Amino acid sequence: MMKKAASLFIASFILCSPIQASLHIENKAAKPLSKNLIVLIGDGMGPAQVTAARLYSKTVSGTESLHLDDYYVGQTSTFSERMGVDGSIVSGMITDSSAAGTALATGRKTYNSAVSVSNEEVAMPYASVIEAAEAKGKATGIVTTARITHATPAAFASHVRNRKNEAAIASQLLESGVDVLLGGGAAYFTGKILPDFEAKGYSVVKDRAGLQTLTAKHDKVLGLFSRSHFDYAIDRDSSSPSLAALAGKAIELLSAKPEGFVIMIEGGRIDHAAHANDLPTMVKEVLDFDAAVKTAMDFAKKDGSTSVVVTADHETGGLSLGRDNRYELNIDLWNRQKQSSQALNAALEQARTPEEIRKFVQTNTTITDLSDEEARFILKGDGTNYEREGAYNAVISKRLLVGWSGHGHSGVDVGVWAYGPIAELVKGKIDNTDIAKAGATTIGTDLDAVTAGLQAKYWYPKFKTMPDRSVVYPAKALAAKLGASADWDETSGTVRIAKGGTTILANLKDGSVTLNGRAAAYTVHVEKGTLYLSLDAFNELSGLNMTWDPLSERLVLQAG
Numbered sequence: 395m396m397k398k399a400a401s402l403f404i405a406s407f408i409l410c411s412p413i414q415a416s417l418h419i420e421n422k423a424a425k426p427l428s429k430n431l432i433v434l435i436g437d438g439m440g441p442a443q444v445t446a447a448r449l450y451s452k453t454v455s456g457t458e459s460l461h462l463d464d465y466y467v468g469q470t471s472t473f474s475e476r477m478g479v480d481g482s483i484v485s486g487m488i489t490d491s492s493a494a495g496t497a498l499a500t501g502r503k504t505y506n507s508a509v510s511v512s513n514e515e516v517a518m519p520y521a522s523v524i525e526a527a528e529a530k531g532k533a534t535g536i537v538t539t540a541r542i543t544h545a546t547p548a549a550f551a552s553h554v555r556n557r558k559n560e561a562a563i564a565s566q567l568l569e570s571g572v573d574v575l576l577g578g579g580a581a582y583f584t585g586k587i588l589p590d591f592e593a594k595g596y597s598v599v600k601d602r603a604g605l606q607t608l609t610a611k612h613d614k615v616l617g618l619f620s621r622s623h624f625d626y627a628i629d630r631d632s633s634s635p636s637l638a639a640l641a642g643k644a645i646e647l648l649s650a651k652p653e654g655f656v657i658m659i660e661g662g663r664i665d666h667a668a669h670a671n672d673l674p675t676m677v678k679e680v681l682d683f684d685a686a687v688k689t690a691m692d693f694a695k696k697d698g699s700t701s702v703v704v705t706a707d708h709e710t711g712g713l714s715l716g717r718d719n720r721y722e723l724n725i726d727l728w729n730r731q732k733q734s735s736q737a738l739n740a741a742l743e744q745a746r747t748p749e750e751i752r753k754f755v756q757t758n759t760t761i762t763d764l765s766d767e768e769a770r771f772i773l774k775g776d777g778t779n780y781e782r783e784g785a786y787n788a789v790i791s792k793r794l795l796v797g798w799s800g801h802g803h804s805g806v807d808v809g810v811w812a813y814g815p816i817a818e819l820v821k822g823k824i825d826n827t828d829i830a831k832a833g834a835t836t837i838g839t840d841l842d843a844v845t846a847g848l849q850a851k852y853w854y855p856k857f858k859t860m861p862d863r864s865v866v867y868p869a870k871a872l873a874a875k876l877g878a879s880a881d882w883d884e885t886s887g888t889v890r891i892a893k894g895g896t897t898i899l900a901n902l903k904d905g906s907v908t909l910n911g912r913a914a915a916y917t918v919h920v921e922k923g924t925l926y927l928s929l930d931a932f933n934e935l936s937g938l939n940m941t942w943d944p945l946s947e948r949l950v951l952q953a954g
């Protein structure tokens with residue numbers, strides 16, 4: 395009986411939701427335009443990042459254009475959804491990678507930090523184009539040079555309120571069914587999780603040699619090539635594959651499946667080099683990404699039934715090519731740097747004197763004319779959490795004749811490049827949500843239907859953990875999601891929550907609570923004017939048997 399009530403409730407929830415309503419307006423699961431879809435994302439790759447890489451290639455190797463140049467179709471806005479915390483805006487005009495990843499993966503806007511969940515007190519999961527492809531029986535893959543649990547890859551196959559919850563993301567990747575996962579982040583795959591992947595049929599590889607042994611008969615692969623992010627391309631040793639090598643292998647494995655495939659390939663570290671304001675390192679990351687674009691395009695042209703879309707999630711660093719009223723760029727010097735500033739940082743941290751700083755700078759960049767003031771500035775640090783590394787890059791960038799607005803993201807539009815039928819859907823000025831929508835249309839899948847299925851299973855409420863480790867939830871917001879009413883009575887200092895014949899009365903003055911007039915043992919907690927209640931109260935109210943998943947910090951409405 396309980397079970398039936400629950401499924402009836404869920405059915406009515408889905409029918410009432412605006413998501414379902416939109417299904418009647420347009421049938422999005424129309425005839426597919428392409429069998430396969432490849433989405434490439436250059437994290438932090440704004441317009442100046444692309445130009446920098448092109449100018450560098452032209453100067454150093456005489457190549458007139460990047461591989462992606464041939465496929466330019468337009469530009470996309472990147473903003474996220476507005477959200478404030480304690481009076482200050484943390485989200486809105488300038489996106490982070492998780493809100494942008496959510497838009498690119500699911501076609502929905504959300505707040506910075508959210509990974510494919512809505513901007514609500516009780517957040518709802520949004521399905522990604524990868525999840526929709528899986529629902530259609532296609533093979534799927536995620537490839538990145540960042541941690542595979544990092545914001546951008548996470549948005550394609552997991553759902554959490556906060557991108558920092560990478561342990562939850564790792565466990566959701568295990569549940570996700572994504573066939574080929576290649577990236578960094580081995581640190582999040584310790585203990586039972588690796589054997590769990592193997593038990594599900596995944597072959598686990600950890601270096602370039604392991605990657606090369608994979609053939610089409612390995613249909614599920616987890617490749618973890620570094621503890622955290624990959625080393626930067628400029629610092630990489632031969633055991634570490636390039637992004638193009640990862641992409642090529644993943645496409646080779648996935649294209650062996652008859653149903654077709656969807657893959658997301660991220661150049662994950664353009665962003666990190668730009669955050670640090672390390673231009674020479676950033677340029678090599680863009681080129682590493684551009685080589686992967688070539689791999690994808692070569693496959694698509696040969697295959698004839700593949701759409702490819704390339705974009706960035708946002709720009710990073712506020713990079714300007716040119717500075718100080720000099721109409722010049724010192725590109726020759728861009729090629730002199732031997733190591734990333736990150737790799738040099740340990741040595742910089744050891745330095746005690748301006749002379750030592752000068753020596754490090756000379757060894758790494760051949761620059762010999764550091765002023766005393768500049769050397770001392772590097773010793774002192776730039777006053778941000780990049781400290782000496784930030785100051786080092788500020789001094790070097792002056793000589794490279796490039797500028798940075800800071801260590802954060804900026805709000806400029808980013809480029810869009812495409813090949814195949816998807817190109818028509820993403821040309822001109824679009825929004826980042828259009829990338830996911832166009833992807834879903836291209837493979838003939840319906841994001842909204844898959845989203846409705848997810849929302850019938852999992853909700854992601856804000857919550858508080860009590861001193862006894864029990865968990866409480868914001869009563870008004872969760873009651874509303876459950877279709878219950880919540881009324882605050884000022885004179886008696888009580889909140890009445892009611893649904894059908896069930897009434898819960900919480901007294902905020904003495905913390906007592908009743909169920910249908912009788913004392914009940916629910917936990918009552920009030921914080922900043924918000925009433926929180928334990929889950930048993932909401933289960934009583936709804937007739938559901940919701941449970942709490944403490945790792946993913948979500949309510950499980952249906953098992954499985």
Ligand SMILES: [Zn+2]
Pocket residue numbers: 438491665666669710803
């Ligand atoms: Zn970033």
